[in-house]
Amino acid sequence: MTTGAAFLRIEELVRATHRRPGAGYLALVLLSAAAAAFGGWCWALMIRDGMWRTGLNRPVNWGTFITNFVFWVGIAHSGTLISAILLLFRARFRTAVYRVAEAMTVIAVTTAGLFPVIHLGRPWLAYWLFPYPNQRGLWINFRSPLIWDVFAVSTYLIVSTIFLLVGIAPDAAALRVRAGGWRRRFYGFFSFGWRGTGEQWRHYTRAYLFFAAFATPLVVSVHSVVSWDFAVSIVPGWHSTLFPPYFVAGAILSGLAMVLTLLVPMRRLLHLEPLVTPRHLDMLSRLLLLTALVVAYFYAVEYALSLLRGPLPERSTFLDRATGRYAPLFWMMLAANFAGPLLLFSARVRRSPKALFFIALGVNVGMWFERFIIIAGSLSHDRLPFLWRGYAPSWVELGITLGAFGWFFFWFLLFVKLLPSVSIAEMKVQAVEEAPRDA
Amino acid sequence: MGERNETGFSFGRRVVLKLLAAAGALAGCSPRPDVEKLVPYLVPPEHAVPGEPLEYRTLCRECAAGCGVTAATQAGRAVKLEGNPDDPIGRGALCARGQAAVQALYDPERASAPLRRAPDGRLAPITWDEAVGQLAAALAAAKAKGRGRIRLLTRPEPGSAGVVQRAFLHALGAGAEHRVVFDPLDPAPLRAASKALFGRPEIPAHDLGAARAVVSFGAELLETWISPVELTRGFAQGRGQVGPERPRFTWIGPRLSLTGASADRWLSVRPGGELAVALGLLRFITDPSRRAPGLAPEAPSLFRLVKALSPAELAARAGTSSARIAALGVELVRKRPSALLGPGLSSQGTDATALAAVILLLNHVLGNVGRTLLYGLDPLDDPPSSPSAPAALVEEMAAGRVDVLLVHHADLLGWLPPALGADRALTRVPLVASFADRPDATRARAHLVLPDHHPLESFGDVAPRRGVVLFGQPVMTPLGDTRAASQVLIDVAARPPLGTPLPFDGFGALVRERAERLVRAHGAGAPVVDSVREAFQRGVVTWEVKPAVVSLRVGAAEPFLAPPPSPPGAALELVVFPTPLRAGAAADRPGWLREVPDALTTLSWIGWAELSPATAARLGVATGDRLALATAAGGAELPAYVYPGILDGVVAVPLGGRDPLALLGGARDPRSGALAWRAVLASAARAGPGAPLPRLEGSAYTEGRRITRTVTPAEPALPRPSGEEAMYGPPEHPKHRWSMAIDLDRCTGCQACVVACFAENNVPVMGPQAAAEGRYMGWIRVERYFGSEPGELDVELMLMLCQHCANAPCEPVCPVYATYHTAEGLNAQVYNRCVGTRYCSNNCPYKVRTFNWRDPEFAPPLHMQLNPDVAVRSKGVMEKCTFCVQRIRRAEHRARREGRALADGDIVPACAQACPARAIVFGDAKDPASRVSALRRDPRGFAALDELNTQPAITYLARVRSGR
Secondary structure (H helix, E strand, O other), rough: OOOHHHHHHHHHHHHOOOOOOOHHHHHHHHHHHHHHHHHHHHHHHHHHHHHHHHOOOOOOOOOHHHHHHHHHHHHHHHHHHHHHHHOOOOOHHHOOHHHHHHHHOOOOHHHHHHHHHHOOOOOHHHHHHHOOOOOOOOOOOOOOOOHHHHHHHHHHHHHHHHHHHHHOOOOOHHHHHHHHHHHHHHHHHHOOOOOOHHHHHHHHHHHHHHHHHHHHHHHHHHHHHHHHHHHOOOOEEEEEEEEHHHHHHHHHHHHHHHHHHHHHHHHHHHHOOOOOHHHHHHHHHHHHHHHHHHHHHHHHHHHHHHHOOHHHHHHHHHHHHHHHHHHHHHHHHHHHHHHHHHHHHHHHHHHHHHHHHHHHHHHHHHHHHHHHHHHHHHOOOOHHHHHOOOOOHHHHHHHHHHHHHHHHHHHHHHHHHHHOOHHHHHHHHHHHHHHHHHH | OOOOOOEEEOOOOHHHHHHHHHHHHHHHHHOOOOOOOOOOOOOOOOOOOOEEEEEEEEEEEOOOOOOEEEEEEEEEEEEEEEEEOOOOOOOOOOHHHHHHHHHHOOOOOOOOOOEEOOOOOEEEEHHHHHHHHHOOOOOHHHHHHHOEEEEEOOOOOOOOOHHHHHHHHHHHOOHHHHEOOOOOEEEHHHHHHHHHOHHHHHHEEEEEHHOEEEEEOOOOOOOOOOOOHHHHHHHHHHOOOOOOOOOEEEEEEEEEEHHHHHHEEEEEEOOOOOHHHHHHHHHHOOOOOOOOOOOOOOHHHHHHOOOOOOOOHHHHHHHOHHHHHHHHHHHHHHHOOOEOOOOOOHHHHOOOHHHHHHHHHHHHHHOOOOOEEOOOOOOOOOOOOOOOHHHHHHHHHHHHOOOOEEOOOOOOOHOHHHHHHHHHHOOOOOOOEEEOOOOOOHHOOEEEEOOOOOHHOEEEEEEEEOOOOEEEEOOOOOOOOOHHHHHHHHHHHHOOOOOOOOOOOOOHHHHHHHHHHHHHHHOOOOOOHHHHHHHHHHHHHOOOOOOOOOOHHHHHHHHHHHHOOOOOOOOOEEEEOOOOOOOOHHHHHHHHHHHHHOOOOOOOOOEEEEEEEHHHHHHHHOOOOOEEEOOOOEEEEEEEEEEOOOOOOOEEEEEEOOOHHHHOOOOEEEOOOOOOOOEEEEEEEEEEOOOOEEEOOOEEEOOOOOOOOEEEEOOOOOOOOOOOOOOOOOOOOOOEEEEEEEEEEOOOOOOOOHHHHHHHHHHOOOOHHHHHHOOOOOOOOOOOOOOOOOOOOOOOOEOOOOOOOOOHHHHHHOOOOEEEEEEOEEEEOOOOOOOOOOHHHHHHOOOOEEEEOOOOOOOOOHHHHOOOOOOOOOOOOEEOOOOHHHHHHHHHHHHOOOOOOOOOOOOOHHHHHOOOOEEEEEEEEEOOOHHHHHHHHEEEEEEEEOHOOOOOOOOOOOOOOOOO
């Protein structure tokens, strides 16, 4: 195959994903839009009636919403990991998958960012969390980890959005050449005046590398900051110096799992098998396995430290996790996050997209449980036994959770239909680099 | 229509006139001008300063104890009740029920006009003129039919109201026997025993402050018994001491009550075993071989009467060991004077008078009568009729011998066991007139409702004790079209066709006359009061009365000293007990009393059935399951609560509502006629799972954590933590650091502080669902721990409220500075600034912050009770104890106005003010001379969860355990 033909083939494959949508696709879009709308309605109920609509109580003041927040921030992480860190490490297999991961990051951060607002008692005052000059002389408390969150998440959103848009520019330009009508204008917008000159390529590669270098520490910092929401408090089960690396590892694990969960069906439905090959899946699942082992190590350290050396409330909280109210969730979490990924030691499993899909889905669920257990489980078993009390989400909370998935998939589906979900430019570069070996 | 001009619109003269006429006519059609005055006074009353509470002294009619109260009014509305410091009964304290009386005033269910039952069975409003006319006509007709057709059922009215009632009945040709004075909680057996032994049908007064040992035979002296505020104060006087001078308190009964939780020792006996213990003690103490010194001279003759009783047999009948009885006997011989009290509601069985008599004999033998037990102080002004009188009345009603029944604050249906048939009997009375202002079971059946004023809207007087007369006065304009019941009686008597005017100008005048008589009285033991005005301003007139010297009639003792009956075998037994919050009939309990959880079970809103872990296991019942109970008289289904502080084989049900009464067959103590609050259960079985309980507690155990502490005589001091370095330096408190000391050895868990906090701080009542969901809003709570681990029973009570930490975990986590540390050491919460992240509550180790899960509701006219000095919080914000910052500010302003420095004791938060045990002390820790500073240095002092180094402003003083 000549490079020219290879280029054409890559472009065709990507353009094929943008064909007139079928009934299935439209049904999915409608379904996710309906779910998002339902979540919005649930939120409206909560705004009207108060947090009464949730299952929250004293002592469990945080529950499903904060779990969702951490979950979506976690999902957002592997986008940057795959795209930026692997770029810096020159890992080739990232090329085929990183655009999906980046898009996932931006949409997931947007989703995550909703929850701190939703969970407020008075969400209409959420802007008070920003340091803006005002005549009332109000200011924010920089000692509060929630303020650090505001900065961390908004920074992450801005950087990952820019990163995504910069990467899209040459691809959008390539697609614009053969597009007509509104698509032409649409790709024109996203190509930001891209002409493909040598100068532009030079700027592009440097800018892209620069943003990759800029985003990499964010992967570590954002989820460290999120973990400080817990680690800075004095709640047994939260108050631990282990939390920042533990949360970062957990975030990467859940993010990788989400990438696999999305990529496996997408590659099939959008006929991207030639671009996203089993080798790519294999590499991703090795990464997943590695992260799962790291997370398992953190589990072991966390439990061992608190059970062997921790003060009494700490020990009591961890015993409660394994034997108490949320014990079924705890053991399911261990099975999903640790036992499941162990299967990936087998090459056969790694090469089976179906098996990968289910293991990844399991990790997604397990990671959600993990956050839930840390948040609601620790609060339900705090220092004062007189006020130990369980928590279960109300249907409104579940509705908003469902709505968040709807919201996420709605934008994701629009993305794959409208923008290149595989990087054309980088695939072409790869094709050129691999050409001599093919010949 | 008029002509059109260029603009197209025109109003001719006629059109304008037509429109004006139409508008005027329509305005006239409006049923009531909808005008509310923003400023209620054109010419303000002399002393009313807006924003400054105007206080009146008046009285509390919630129970028979008769405490004086101070009612704070703002803008013409009563907002808070506190004790009257001049009243020797309450001395400024007020129990939970007294605190809640102000909420009853604003009860949305209160009748605002007289009601008559229409032919369709509904109560419809009528005018007072019609009501008085109808009652007068009915009374005249009944009077004409002969004597005894008219009956008056009333609560005790030891004052002018009683005078009016008696004169009213006299004018109608009815006698004293036609007036039934009904107090369901009256300790009638004690009256009967006093009469038999000492010739005085009195309830003795108690001076527990003088007692070195207190033994309660089921008398709930810290909850509801006789005069709980006064008894709690006396009891608490001796507490807080660690050495041998500390009075020892023993609780005897099948169930560890809240009163028992304050005891040093629980002598558990089977239901009815109290009498056997008392007899065993009497035999032990009077035994001449023991040579107990200083016994009453009648001791040998009493010993002869009980000599035949075998100690082992008595102990077996009580379900305890003779060694334990002997140990108590040794203690009573050694520690004198002592006070033995009883019977209470839960020990009032069919032998209650015998129990009361043996207790009195013990007191007499030990020389307590005249020292801790005082006769001659019961004013006997309007003592309750025999407890069997209401049942007799029911029989007469059922026989159709009653034409008119007047019911004055005595809920016959709500308080008599249904087995007595009051329900059917009422249908045979042609006219039932109720003076109740709030719905109760009897009022629901009345033909005529003549709503009385609330005591806060009315004049009144009560003599709770000889030498004490309390005066009440209206503290505000009545909310509705109600009338003082006594005034209605005066009006009815004067009304044709009755036409027998009573010799009074009016009820208010009558009360004033009584005050005048007291003012005029001179000579030895004369009241200390100079004018009627002063009597009302003080709210109480007192004079010196010496207790009477009584002598024992040994001969009368003999019938009471028969051996007690044997236990009834293996059957489950039912015990009914009162709690401080559930001593009224269910229908008229104000919301606060329902919302505040019971101290021992932490349940609110509902009744329950307690049973021991072993009994629960045998029946296959767990806490929260529905338990179906049945006796020969009836049945009830209640949620079970597994309680380790109850004997196996006993089921205990709290007072309040129909359920306990339905289970009682109406068995009585034959000597006094008092109802036996006990029964043998025919069956008890699980009836299925129940709904989630409205329950506050999570774990009932401290789980090995250092939350409460105790000291013992061997180790009287607690170690002080070193106080580690914090990351940031300690906050500066340049002028004051407001602090509190809570003596857990004095705290009885009576919940007066909790209700006072609800009243003072506009804490909303959220309802049973919120309680079941963990959304109770109280700012201060009583935490009850059974011990450290399951299986233990060592009840500890712990008041938990915001600790106002110097190193507060809640403060740094708030992103918007809604909570911060003030320069005076308060942990402030700015409601307007709060966005509701709830992080502060997560990080609070004491879990004392409450979140507004929804907007609170104060159904009109309950909103009138809201304290204008405290903001009402809206949904989405966090709130918590403020140390009553509004009171701090008021005291500061007052001191500044008076040009002086704040003095220790100027500031009293609502909880500290209410406490009958004076367990809560508030003050400035920066002032080394303040009481709170001294208490903070007390060797018993500790901080809750001190391992966290939060440096709370609250110092707890450890409960003293004097060993088993």
